[in-house]
Amino acid sequence: xxxxxxxxxxxxxxxxxxxxxxxxxxxxxxxxxxxxxxxxxxxxxxxxxxxxxxxxxxxxxxxxxxxxxxxxxxxxxxxxxxxxxxxxx
Numbered sequence: 110x111x112x113x114x115x116x117x118x119x120x121x122x123x124x125x126x127x128x129x130x131x132x133x134x135x136x137x138x139x140x141x142x143x144x145x146x147x148x149x150x151x152x153x154x155x156x157x158x159x160x161x162x163x164x165x166x167x168x169x170x171x172x173x174x175x176x177x178x179x180x181x182x183x184x185x186x187x188x189x190x191x192x193x194x195x196x197x198x
Contacts, residue, residue, distance in 0.1 A: 110174060117153070118171045124149040 150164045
């Protein structure tokens with residue numbers, strides 16, 4: 110993920126932290142969450158001369174990419190911890 114993508118993702122995530130504060134994403138419909146994010150996506154779309162739909166798709170792609178990266182790091186850390194535990198046994 111390049112710097113521009115990181116900034117894009119952080120901008121939307123920061124907005125999400127503000128407007129979705131206190132909302133349990135597991136218990137809240139995705140459509141409601143997306144509606145709350147729409148203002149920042151419309152703002153970015155206007156700045157980039159793009160559509161809200163393309164901003165949404167880019168956001169979802171980048172969020173998925175970050176999620177996979179974080180999961181890989183977590184699994185790697187857990188694997189290292191398990192290997193270390195085996196040595197200590």
